[in-house]
Amino acid sequence: MEHLVRDPACRTRVYYLTAERMEAFKVTDTLRARMVEKWIWCVKREFLDAATTKCVGLDCEFTDPRKAGEEQRAAVLQLSVASETLVFHIIHANKVAQMLKNFLEDGNIRFCGAAIGNDVKKLRPHGIHNTSAYDLQKVVPNPTTKPTPxxxxxxxxxxxxxxxxxxxYNHKNMMDAAAQEK
Structure with a gap:
């Protein structure tokens, strides 16, 4: 992975990476709403506006479920369109832009992921209500012998x-191993 841009003022990093016989991916890692707006504007212009089927990959990482009194919610939002990926640290963001809410609530765009229903649910505390999510584990035929690919x-x-x-990383297994060593 090659780190190309680091602007401490805007707390955003842009990476270009290549993996196993694939073209380079551009990854924008940010906690700034303005950079999210710029990413949305660019992918709409470059990819989605001309597409007959508008499809965006969506995944979230969540806050710690063990914290008492706190509702678990999305901490990191990941969106992918073609070779462009956004990693938005929504939990530490300066704000959640209305443009992001509108984008994720656009019924003309299919948001696809694995077990995406939980991702959609955890975005609601941020004021995002997506109604066009597709769970690829239910839509795509299972190419494995596993019950759920x-x-x-x-x-x-x-x-x-x-x-x-x-x-x-399994914190519980590490604690058990450390206790056994004593």
């Missing part, structure tokens, strides 16, 4: 790659 499984099958999912 992961998004990696679906992507690898569809685009012919062998991308691997990172192993998630």
């Amino acid at each position: 992961s998004l990696y499984d679906l992507a690898n099958h569809t685009i012919g790659t062998n991308l691997e999912q990172k192993k998630k």
